[in-house]
Amino acid sequence: MMQGVSDQQYVAKFDEAMGTWRVLDTWDGSLRSVYTSEFDIPDDHEAVTLITEGKYIAIIKEATRLGMLENASITAPRQVDNSEKEDGLRETIRFLESEKADLKLDLEIAKNKTPKTESFEIKKNAMDSILRLAGMHDISSVE
Numbered sequence: 001m002m003q004g005v006s007d008q009q010y011v012a013k014f015d016e017a018m019g020t021w022r023v024l025d026t027w028d029g030s031l032r033s034v035y036t037s038e039f040d041i042p043d044d045h046e047a048v049t050l051i052t053e054g055k056y057i058a059i060i061k062e063a064t065r066l067g068m069l070e071n072a073s074i075t076a077p078r079q080v081d082n083s084e085k086e087d088g089l090r091e092t093i094r095f096l097e098s099e100k101a102d103l104k105l106d107l108e109i110a111k112n113k114t115p116k117t118e119s120f121e122i123k124k125n126a127m128d129s130i131l132r133l134a135g136m137h138d139i140s141s142v143e
Contacts, residue, residue, distance in 0.1 A: 014053075021051040 009027045014020075028047035041048055051059075063069050 019053045021053070021056045023049040023051060025049075 009025060010023055011026055012021055012023045015022055022043065024041065025047045030045075031041065031047055043050055060069070
């Protein structure tokens with residue numbers, strides 16, 4: 001619907017997949033020679049305006065309030081059924097929580113199974129003995 005073909009300056013189409021309105025200014029001079037159809041025009045072209053469904057509803061509500069639309073009635077926006085997507089996401093969450101629990105358990109097992117060399121055990125016992133002796137010295141000096 002290029003200039004000369006349409007007597008309407010603006011043509012709007014709703015993209016259900018994206019939930020947006022695509023508004024084309026068919027009288028825009030840059031469309032004359034390049035594009036043969038409104039469907040050939042990219043969304044980022046200066047003659048195209050993208051409006052989200054929420055913004056579109058706000059415009060219609062305000063136009064209705066101002067009396068610019070005759071016999072207009074405002075209804076609630078249609079609800080999109082996302083139950084399958086939500087179920088899939090819940091299943092993913094359950095799986096990831098299970099993986100997290102398994103990894104925490106593996107980490108605890110790895111911490112407890114860290115091989116300790118004989119040298120480590122000797123040093124640990126020596127430190128424990130030093131601490132006990134220091135504690136006894138502190139107690140005896142208080143008495």
